[in-house]
């Protein structure tokens with residue numbers, strides 16, 4: 001009698017173990033699917049060793065615009081100091097926000113990428129003088145000499161007291 005209940009007990013244990021293994025396999029598969037979709041959509045989990053690879057392999061590979069009229073891009077973006085600053089800021093924010101699986105990517109797109117793309121790609125923006133055949137990084141807003149002159153020039157004339 002006790003052997004029979006022992007056999008039943010063993011059968012129940014084996015059955016439960018088999019179900020647990022099945023659940024574990026399903027959970028592992030679900031994790032793999034979620035990880036793959038996050039990697040595809042946001043790039044989370046993909047490490048880019050430097051800004052150049054992030055720009056080439058993620059940003060330029062993911063976002064596109066019809067170039068030439070309203071939108072400009074420069075393949076020599078490294079020669080545009082403003083572009084380097086803006087793209088580096090985008091990469092840093094992307095690294096931080098793409099790890100958030102819920103609102104990170106949406107936040108990054110709306111609050112970081114979209115405003116930067118307007119400045120970078122607009123026909124009056126960072127690459128305004130560039131095309132697929134031409135690279136014109138453009139002049140800085142002011143030169144060092146102009147800035148030095150400005151700093152040496154008094155803003156207001158000195159007002160002397162009247163005697």
Ligand SMILES: [Zn+2]
Pocket residue numbers: 074075076077079080127129130134135136137
């Ligand atoms: Zn250029």
